[in-house]
Amino acid sequence: MKKLNRKGFTLIELLAVIVVLAIIIVVTIPSVISSMNNAKTSQLNNAVGTVTEWFTKQYELATLGTNAGDVSSVYTAWTSATGKGKSWTTADSELTATELKAAGITNPTGLNGKVKLNGSKVCVTLTADTTSQFYNAEKANVAGGNTATGSGC
Numbered sequence: 406m407k408k409l410n411r412k413g414f415t416l417i418e419l420l421a422v423i424v425v426l427a428i429i430i431v432v433t434i435p436s437v438i439s440s441m442n443n444a445k446t447s448q449l450n451n452a453v454g455t456v457t458e459w460f461t462k463q464y465e466l467a468t469l470g471t472n473a474g475d476v477s478s479v480y481t482a483w484t485s486a487t488g489k490g491k492s493w494t495t496a497d498s499e500l501t502a503t504e505l506k507a508a509g510i511t512n513p514t515g516l517n518g519k520v521k522l523n524g525s526k527v528c529v530t531l532t533a534d535t536t537s538q539f540y541n542a543e544k545a546n547v548a549g550g551n552t553a554t555g556s557g558c
Contacts, residue, residue, distance in 0.1 A: 410519035414539055444545045449539040449553045453531050456500070457555035460520055460527045479507035497521045497530070512538055526557030 463480035474529030483504050500518035519530045533539035533551040544550025
């Protein structure tokens with residue numbers, strides 16, 4: 406009788422590999438999701454810093470006058486529309502997508518912002534709703550979970 410030369414894997418070996426892969430996936434998915442949410446929170450904090458820096462620069466240029474540099478037309482239109490001119494009040498003013506884009510936020514969809522002058526510092530607050538790329542689902546039920554404030558607040 407001839408012996409058959411068997412090549413390949415047995416069913417038990419294949420099942421063992423599938424079980425090991427399933428365990429690896431179950432262990433890694435929560436940490437990946439957590440890392441993604443932490444990245445979204447960091448992005449929101451970076452966005453607040455970017456908007457704060459832009460408003461600070463524009464405010465300083467407008468205060469110093471036209472010889473110091475060019476003030477953005479978006480900033481000029483914002484100060485005119487809000488009635489603030491060169492001297493802001495401490496009341497919050499809503500930011501639109503136009504101002505957020507001018508400040509360097511490429512996709513401000515779902516991002517709501519407020520800005521005010523806090524003494525001589527610019528205070529920016531951004532809030533991400535569920536349609537925003539900055540929205541963190543883990544912090545959805547935490548008070549202020551999807552809100553970040555700038556250094557001037």
